[in-house]
Amino acid sequence: MLRIRVSNKLEHQEIEHASGPLEFGRGPAHNDVPRCLLKDLYVSKDHIRICELDDGQVRIENLSRRNSIRLNDDTVLATGASREVMPPVRLLVGETTVDITRPQPDSEARLLHAIASPLHRRMEESAPPTLMELGRSPSPETLAHWFETVIAVQRAAAGSQAFFQQTARAVVTLIGLDRGLVLLRRDGRWMVQARYPDPLSPPLNQGGGREFSMTTLERVLQERRTLFQSAQSTAHVSESLQGIEAVVAAPIFDEHDRVVGAVYGCRSHITPHAGLGIGSLEAQVVQLLASIVGVGLARQEQEARALRRLVQLEQFFPGDLAREMEQDPHVLDGQERHVTVLFSDIRGFSHIAERLGPMDTFRLAGDVMDRLTARVQETGGVIVHYAGDGLMALWNAPKDVPGHAARACRTALAMIADQSAFDASWQQRLGGPVRLGIGLNTGLALCGNTGSKQKFHYGALGHAVNVASRVESATKQLGIPILLTGSTYAQLGNDFATRRLCRARLPGIEDVTDLYELHAETATEEWEHWHLTYERGLALYEAGRWLEACRTLHTLLFGESEHDRPTLMLLSRATQHLQAPPEPFDAVIDLGQK
Numbered sequence: 001m002l003r004i005r006v007s008n009k010l011e012h013q014e015i016e017h018a019s020g021p022l023e024f025g026r027g028p029a030h031n032d033v034p035r036c037l038l039k040d041l042y043v044s045k046d047h048i049r050i051c052e053l054d055d056g057q058v059r060i061e062n063l064s065r066r067n068s069i070r071l072n073d074d075t076v077l078a079t080g081a082s083r084e085v086m087p088p089v090r091l092l093v094g095e096t097t098v099d100i101t102r103p104q105p106d107s108e109a110r111l112l113h114a115i116a117s118p119l120h121r122r123m124e125e126s127a128p129p130t131l132m133e134l135g136r137s138p139s140p141e142t143l144a145h146w147f148e149t150v151i152a153v154q155r156a157a158a159g160s161q162a163f164f165q166q167t168a169r170a171v172v173t174l175i176g177l178d179r180g181l182v183l184l185r186r187d188g189r190w191m192v193q194a195r196y197p198d199p200l201s202p203p204l205n206q207g208g209g210r211e212f213s214m215t216t217l218e219r220v221l222q223e224r225r226t227l228f229q230s231a232q233s234t235a236h237v238s239e240s241l242q243g244i245e246a247v248v249a250a251p252i253f254d255e256h257d258r259v260v261g262a263v264y265g266c267r268s269h270i271t272p273h274a275g276l277g278i279g280s281l282e283a284q285v286v287q288l289l290a291s292i293v294g295v296g297l298a299r300q301e302q303e304a305r306a307l308r309r310l311v312q313l314e315q316f317f318p319g320d321l322a323r324e325m326e327q328d329p330h331v332l333d334g335q336e337r338h339v340t341v342l343f344s345d346i347r348g349f350s351h352i353a354e355r356l357g358p359m360d361t362f363r364l365a366g367d368v369m370d371r372l373t374a375r376v377q378e379t380g381g382v383i384v385h386y387a388g389d390g391l392m393a394l395w396n397a398p399k400d401v402p403g404h405a406a407r408a409c410r411t412a413l414a415m416i417a418d419q420s421a422f423d424a425s426w427q428q429r430l431g432g433p434v435r436l437g438i439g440l441n442t443g444l445a446l447c448g449n450t451g452s453k454q455k456f457h458y459g460a461l462g463h464a465v466n467v468a469s470r471v472e473s474a475t476k477q478l479g480i481p482i483l484l485t486g487s488t489y490a491q492l493g494n495d496f497a498t499r500r501l502c503r504a505r506l507p508g509i510e511d512v513t514d515l516y517e518l519h520a521e522t523a524t525e526e527w528e529h530w531h532l533t534y535e536r537g538l539a540l541y542e543a544g545r546w547l548e549a550c551r552t553l554h555t556l557l558f559g560e561s562e563h564d565r566p567t568l569m570l571l572s573r574a575t576q577h578l579q580a581p582p583e584p585f586d587a588v589i590d591l592g593q594k
Helices: 140-155 161-173 214-223 231-236 280-314 319-327 349-356 358-378 404-417 419-430 463-478 525-542 546-554 559-563 565-579
Strands: 002-007 012-017 022-025 035-037 048-052 058-062 069-071 082-085 089-093 096-101 179-186 189-196 244-253 259-268 335-346 382-387 390-395 436-449 458-461 482-485 497-505 513-520
Touching: 002 022, 012 214, 058 069, 058 089, 161 179, 161 189, 161 259, 161 280, 214 244, 214 259, 244 280, 259 280, 335 349, 335 358, 335 404, 335 458, 335 463, 349 358, 349 419, 358 382, 358 390, 358 404, 358 419, 382 458, 390 404, 390 463, 404 419, 404 436, 404 482, 404 513, 436 463, 458 463, 463 482, 463 513, 463 565, 497 525, 497 565, 513 525, 525 546, 525 565, 546 565
Parallel strands: 022 035, 436 482
Antiparallel strands: 002 012, 002 096, 012 189, 022 048, 048 058, 058 082, 069 089, 089 096, 179 189, 179 259, 244 259, 335 390, 335 436, 382 390, 436 458, 482 513, 497 513
16 A cells, blocks of 8 residues: 655645556546546656565656656656566655655554534434534634634535635634535545645744645545544644644535545644544534535535536527426436427538538538527527438427417418528628528427437427428429428418419328428518419319319410429319329329439
8 A cells, every 4th residue: 555645736636546556647548547637737647656576666767768767865867677676765856855655554543533423314303402412612703703614615606616615614614623624535446626825835844744644534535423532632642643643534525425534633733722632522513514515515506517507408498498397307218209290401401512612611501500590589489400401390399389370380480581581691602692491381290309318409309390391392393482281281271372382292291291381471462373273274274174163274475484393283283184084083293313
């Protein structure tokens, strides 16, 4: 067993190393050998390896290719060299000292007393006596000072350096000990997080001994309770704590009831408090401070988890909904919901990417996604995912959204309206406008975390989602910016200007789908005439009255409407059927492969 103390301007570490090799360096480990990372720019990435030998000596190897190691006898260990020495020994590398000793006899452990376990570990035991029952109560002024000090510690931000420093200071100013430390346990090592007074200075360290008792801390870790040395035991303190008369250490528990640190205090032989030892009341107050640190660390972890979760949720949900869901995480459990799903896509994106190059393509996609995301969240929608030049959103999950189909339709119209903003920024570089295709469908979907336990991803799965994706793809073939399915149209009533385009077979979807154009939120007289004429022609076509369908649809081929692709498609099919009537006739239009 080796006891190792590492000190430099930035850190102080105490290590108990049981057996086997141990390495020191500025860089991370690249093998299975345990490593102590040193915060010293003058230390090599791989600098020292030590190993305790059977005869009690320690082999010291210089792993550095450039820097030597100086020993306490002023000898130098050159690069690549090794040497066997008997502890204690001090090594100097860069601005860091490494002291290697053996643990002292366990006299410290035999002199330690214990107080009752912290409150959260004895909830079912009888209540402790009140201050009035102790026989000698602190004065009101003393109690007020104690409470004010405790409140000052609690006010400091949990986990901050000020929080730990206030705690270490309270060990001295509140309890009257000569030194206070807050230690946290990391990777099996006790690390000093804060000390008071700071920096370490005479007379508390005149003897050059260790700053804290590893034996005491290891017993605290094992027994999970506060340990201290009374006045009667101070005459026999171990030589490993030279200059120290008595110590007290109280465990810090995390939210899982694990010992993650300790609040530590000591009295010195060479201060006005010499000979007093440490009493049980002082130990109780140290335990109180340790409990405050534990609560603070638990609160910090809870707040950090809540913040991470909220940030994660706000990637998908509007702020108010995200905060509500953070309070009720079960909302994200998988559940079947009646939702409206929207898919959007930038038309001709491959050609755009070729024209713009990677950097401008990236900026264009980011600009478009920013605006589309804002439109979705304005109506209470949820962004499910982004896929290059497209996105998927849904409404009515995870929370109820009244009129979700209408909200999704208003979002789609707002997205198309934003095309003018895209054009103002990008049309000159693109040589043409930015155009979107949007498909919507309403139906049942399974909504929840479709990612993994390691990586959260809120999404929706099911037939309704697949149909919405195919409908968005159909906008390319029909030349219509926004397409709805019959199930979405059925939720709208007469609130929007729509047109039934056809009954279609979509790629990978067995059922026939009714497709509608979403033109605007309100219909003009011109649009009323337009869509009634088209739908009359569509009905004639589907009834097999192709000549009448041609005569009706032909009236729409004037002015700006002559390029309406659904009209041209129906006219073409009706004309073909007049020339060669199909047997049997199928009015459903096959929109081919996705």
